[in-house]
Amino acid sequence: MNAELWLPVVFAGLMAISLLAYVILDGYDLGVGILLPLGAKAERDTMIASIGPFWDANETWLVLGVGLLLVAFPLAHGIILGELYLPVALMLLGLILRGVAFDFRVKARDPHQPWWNAAFAAGSLLAALSQGVMLGRYLTGFAPGAAAWGFALLAGVGLAAAYALLGAGWLIMKTRGALQARAIGWARRALYGTGLAVLAVSIATPLASSHIAAKWFVLPDFLLLLPLPLGSLALFVLLALSLPRLARRQAAGNDTLCWLPFAATVGIVLLSFWGLAYSVFPDIVIGRLTIWQAASSPEALSVILWGAAVVLPTIVGYTVYAYRVFWGKAEGLSYS
Amino acid sequence: MEFDPVTLARIQFGANISFHILFPTISIAMGWVLLFFKWRFNATRDEAWMEAYGFWVKVFALTFAVGVVSGITMSFQFGTNWPGYMRTVGNIAGPLLAYEVLTAFFLEATFLGIMLFGRSRVSNRMHTLATFLVAFGTTVSAFWIIALNSWMQTPAGFTMVNGQAHVTSWLEVIFNPSMPYRLIHMLLASGLTVAFLVAGLSAYRWGRGDRGLAVRHSLKTGVYLAALLIPLQILAGDAHGLNTFHHQPAKLAAMEGVWHTERGAPLLLFALPDEASQSNRYQIGIPRLASLIITHQPDGEIRGLNEFAGRHPPVGKVFWSFRAMVAVGVLMLATAWLAAWQLRRGEPAGWTVSLLTAMTFSGWLATLAGWYVTEIGRQPWLVTGVLSTADAASTVPGGMILSTLLMYLALYLVLLASYVSVVFYLARKAGKHDELPLSANLAGEQA
Numbered sequence: 001m002n003a004e005l006w007l008p009v010v011f012a013g014l015m016a017i018s019l020l021a022y023v024i025l026d027g028y029d030l031g032v033g034i035l036l037p038l039g040a041k042a043e044r045d046t047m048i049a050s051i052g053p054f055w056d057a058n059e060t061w062l063v064l065g066v067g068l069l070l071v072a073f074p075l076a077h078g079i080i081l082g083e084l085y086l087p088v089a090l091m092l093l094g095l096i097l098r099g100v101a102f103d104f105r106v107k108a109r110d111p112h113q114p115w116w117n118a119a120f121a122a123g124s125l126l127a128a129l130s131q132g133v134m135l136g137r138y139l140t141g142f143a144p145g146a147a148a149w150g151f152a153l154l155a156g157v158g159l160a161a162a163y164a165l166l167g168a169g170w171l172i173m174k175t176r177g178a179l180q181a182r183a184i185g186w187a188r189r190a191l192y193g194t195g196l197a198v199l200a201v202s203i204a205t206p207l208a209s210s211h212i213a214a215k216w217f218v219l220p221d222f223l224l225l226l227p228l229p230l231g232s233l234a235l236f237v238l239l240a241l242s243l244p245r246l247a248r249r250q251a252a253g254n255d256t257l258c259w260l261p262f263a264a265t266v267g268i269v270l271l272s273f274w275g276l277a278y279s280v281f282p283d284i285v286i287g288r289l290t291i292w293q294a295a296s297s298p299e300a301l302s303v304i305l306w307g308a309a310v311v312l313p314t315i316v317g318y319t320v321y322a323y324r325v326f327w328g329k330a331e332g333l334s335y336s
Numbered sequence: 337m338e339f340d341p342v343t344l345a346r347i348q349f350g351a352n353i354s355f356h357i358l359f360p361t362i363s364i365a366m367g368w369v370l371l372f373f374k375w376r377f378n379a380t381r382d383e384a385w386m387e388a389y390g391f392w393v394k395v396f397a398l399t400f401a402v403g404v405v406s407g408i409t410m411s412f413q414f415g416t417n418w419p420g421y422m423r424t425v426g427n428i429a430g431p432l433l434a435y436e437v438l439t440a441f442f443l444e445a446t447f448l449g450i451m452l453f454g455r456s457r458v459s460n461r462m463h464t465l466a467t468f469l470v471a472f473g474t475t476v477s478a479f480w481i482i483a484l485n486s487w488m489q490t491p492a493g494f495t496m497v498n499g500q501a502h503v504t505s506w507l508e509v510i511f512n513p514s515m516p517y518r519l520i521h522m523l524l525a526s527g528l529t530v531a532f533l534v535a536g537l538s539a540y541r542w543g544r545g546d547r548g549l550a551v552r553h554s555l556k557t558g559v560y561l562a563a564l565l566i567p568l569q570i571l572a573g574d575a576h577g578l579n580t581f582h583h584q585p586a587k588l589a590a591m592e593g594v595w596h597t598e599r600g601a602p603l604l605l606f607a608l609p610d611e612a613s614q615s616n617r618y619q620i621g622i623p624r625l626a627s628l629i630i631t632h633q634p635d636g637e638i639r640g641l642n643e644f645a646g647r648h649p650p651v652g653k654v655f656w657s658f659r660a661m662v663a664v665g666v667l668m669l670a671t672a673w674l675a676a677w678q679l680r681r682g683e684p685a686g687w688t689v690s691l692l693t694a695m696t697f698s699g700w701l702a703t704l705a706g707w708y709v710t711e712i713g714r715q716p717w718l719v720t721g722v723l724s725t726a727d728a729a730s731t732v733p734g735g736m737i738l739s740t741l742l743m744y745l746a747l748y749l750v751l752l753a754s755y756v757s758v759v760f761y762l763a764r765k766a767g768k769h770d771e772l773p774l775s776a777n778l779a780g781e782q783a
Contacts, residue, residue: 053454054449056400057448060404063408063437064441069415070415070430071422071429071433074423075423078415078416078730081412082419082732086736088412089740092408103398104754108754109761300427303431318443322447
């Protein structure tokens with residue numbers, strides 16, 4: 001097969017995997033950041049400890065995703081990041097604030113700590129909102145007008161809610177006692193927010209983008225796509241039913257299903273992501289540019305592909321190792 | 337004042353990359369210093385080495401975090417500020433950047449977690465390995481990015497087809513003419529920056545009466561490392577200068593303030609280069625010394641800026657950045673050797689302690705000045721002879737760049753001030769808990 005045909009598809013896939021890994025991995029640690037102000041003072045150190053060893057590597061997936069966009073689809077990188085200039089700048093501001101606050105908050109003078117805590121939470125929220133706005137702008141093909149921007153803001157709130165749900169699920173899995181009980185409560189609230197947002201975005205997406213509507217509502221695609229919303233609905237129902245039961249079990253000291261909310265949320269993210277990827281493919285700038293039009297020359301792509309084929313499995317391997325090292329509940333984490 | 341978007345894009349990118357480079361400069365060599373502490377502990381079982389490790393690993397974590405987040409900014413700005421860059425040389429820049437992310441970023445970021453928080457969860461051997469992998473990752477990262485930067489300075493191993501660079505030899509691309517010199521120069525700069533940081537902060541603790549074994553170990557490590565590296569750096573810098581003379585004569589002419597090709601050029605100690613009159617004002621120099629240093633002959637010929645009319649970098653900025661770098665280097669040499677001599681004989685004198693403390697961040701000044709020489713010295717090109725900076729610039733409106741530039745500047749100033757003050761605060765706090773350094777510091781540090 002022709003390299004000019006399949007290489008862009010492979011790289012679009014790699015980029016999608018990187019962004020999906022980013023949304024799930026940095027999603028839970030951004031979510032913990034968003035939830036931080038809700039935690040009792042004494043619980044905040046544990047909340048941060050639960051993401052401490054991971055957040056650096058989690059953000060690296062964003063660098064890989066954007067890096068792949070830059071090197072594999074330079075034309076699209078220019079258009080997309082040019083259009084998203086302001087939300088990207090705000091996202092970077094948020095990521096910088098929370099990244100440094102994470103380290104400053106434990107090292108700075110005591111009176112400064114509340115400031116760094118606030119910077120951590122605000123930075124996490126700002127990054128999540130901006131990423132949602134970027135997604136919303138992207139899906140409308142950067143359409144002008146108040147309605148398109150309203151849709152983008154809606155996506156922003158939706159993504160922040162989804163991150164909060166991921167973060168709450170992560171805390172349920174990684175903590176115990178009073179904090180875990182609270183996290184179950186946060187998950188219940190974030191679940192409604194996320195559910196409403198996913199529903200609203202799903203309804204608004206075909207309205208906002210005729211391009212996507214044309215892809216959804218034709219037979220047989222419509223029937224093939226149907227498992228995505230139905231699967232998501234099933235997972236939402238599962239979460240809505242299991243969270244109150246989980247609270248009762250937790251109170252009784254039974255922790256066997258603590259992984260369930262996080263896993264179910266990851267399932268929702270996977271289904272939503274698959275739906276979006278399907279809607280967009282093979283465009284990379286919706287309605288303007290396909291992945292083949294935007295791709296770099298095959299010579300550069302194949303050089304990168306060889307490296308990626310060797311290195312990516314290694315990265316996955318040692319990432320799994322790092323998660324195993326810090327397996328289990330998060331307390332008692334320290335530099336010693 | 338009206339700014340054009342190209343100037344704004346350059347200022348914004350320059351501000352971001354100047355801020356960013358401060359932190360990798362520390363983390364590259366600090367990883368190896370931490371490995372050295374760890375190795376000394378493994379060899380001697382002297383807890384003081386581990387205490388030094390415990391203190392410096394916190395500085396490392398802080399440094400690494402600021403480096404990571406400011407680096408994310410860079411990955412976006414490559415495209416937003418310089419769309420023409422990828423369009424023209426994407427076949428070369430793309431793979432090099434991708435390899436940096438794949439082989440270095442994930443390695444360092446993942447094992448950082450184990451290095452920082454995993455001591456009680458993995459074996460000592462695994463923890464040592466994690467420390468090594470983090471140090472190795474930072475250095476691999478430097479390798480790729482220096483390869484790309486050097487290729488932009490002295491491009492090789494490619495042909496241009498329809499306005500796009502196509503690789504003919506990856507070996508020539510990666511090991512282009514200036515790459516080995518720049519890589520060694522930068523790694524040594526990182527070593528010196530860390531040596532003075534370790535020596536300076538330890539001297540600060542020493543001066544406050546905090547003279548435990550861990551501080552002593554750190555002070556000696558920093559001072560001896562500095563004394564060892566600074567002569568190597570002078571040699572490497574000289575070789576790098578010769579390389580520039582051969583491959584980027586316009587940059588060298590600007591560094592030395594040579595307006596007209598001349599034999600037996602003087603080494604200028606002071607001058608005000610004047611672009612309008614194409615000459616120096618108030619010039620003070622040592623006769624023939626520049627020719628002697630660069631060509632190794634007292635009457636060797638140095639090509640002047642007149643041979644590169646309209647294609648040479650702004651002279652004053654390059655000229656003075658170069659002198660600032662050399663001045664800091666000379667001060668480093670004197671300080672490091674004096675302090676090393678005193679430490680060999682016993683304890684450092686009070687004024688030496690003050691001098692070392694004052695020079696805690698001197699490596700930053702030299703490194704920034706050096707990068708200004710090489711980056712401004714490459715102008716008006718983004719890729720020498722291939723792509724001009726103006727042709728690569730973005731079409732993002734000036735107002736948008738200006739507003740985000742102001743935001744970044746404000747943020748960076750706050751972060752820089754916070755970083756420096758927190759590092760000194762950590763040093764004071766470590767001194768207060770001399771009796772139980774780890775447990776007391778880490779009780780509130782469940783992170």
